[in-house]
Amino acid sequence: xxxxxxxxxxxxxxxxxxxxxAAIKLYDGGPVLYSQERITKDGKPFQIYKFRSMxxxxxxxxxxxxxxxxxxxxxxxxxxxxLHVDELPQLFNVLIGDMSFVGPRPEREEITKExxxxxxxxxxxxxxxxxxxxxxxxxxxxxxxPYDKLKLDLTxxxxxxxxxxxxxxxxxxxxxxxxxxxxxxxxxxxxxLRE
Numbered sequence: 001x002x003x004x005x006x007x008x009x010x011x012x013x014x015x016x017x018x019x020x021x022a023a024i025k026l027y028d029g030g031p032v033l034y035s036q037e038r039i040t041k042d043g044k045p046f047q048i049y050k051f052r053s054m055x056x057x058x059x060x061x062x063x064x065x066x067x068x069x070x071x072x073x074x075x076x077x078x079x080x081x082x083l084h085v086d087e088l089p090q091l092f093n094v095l096i097g098d099m100s101f102v103g104p105r106p107e108r109e110e111i112t113k114e115x116x117x118x119x120x121x122x123x124x125x126x127x128x129x130x131x132x133x134x135x136x137x138x139x140x141x142x143x144x145x146p147y148d149k150l151k152l153d154l155t156x157x158x159x160x161x162x163x164x165x166x167x168x169x170x171x172x173x174x175x176x177x178x179x180x181x182x183x184x185x186x187x188x189x190x191x192x193l194r195e
């Protein structure tokens with residue numbers, strides 16, 4: 001199912017991806033794609049691909065999540081993030097087997113370790129392959145705190161079925177028209193379990 005949907009998605013999205021790639025390149029001449037190491041099932045590392053929505057060298061001072069009104073996000077980046085198309089290159093991650101279409105969103109190893117200091121169960125998300133979309137993306141938001149994302153991801157893992165995957169893929173379409181789901185974290189928001 002992942003290969004069939006990934007292949008169909010790549011074919012259908014290719015005109016959109018070409019337009020996005022051209023817009024990013026024309027804006028500042030920097031790289032079109034952004035890759036980053038994430039971890040998937042059993043902690044296996046892989047390179048995830050996204051359209052670059054931030055300035056070049058946006059993480060030269062270290063990794064951090066995007067915040068509301070983040071000045072690192074380019075004008076093109078604001079548009080593609082709002083339209084939820086910056087993640088389209090991950091269809092290739094699905095095709096090559098790094099990710100599944102549905103599953104917990106992959107995190108960086110260092111962020112996973114940081115969250116585990118407050119939430120030891122956070123690594124339970126790695127019992128299944130990481131996904132392009134998932135329970136937490138449909139029923140949560142970008143700025144949902146990690147503890148709540150964990151609960152949503154574990155709900156998916158405990159109730160997994162092909163029918164649930166199909167339902168989540170269909171429900172994912174709603175977030176294309178739901179601006180809150182790609183908002184960054186607030187400046188004062190704690191990004192791990194609140195004490």
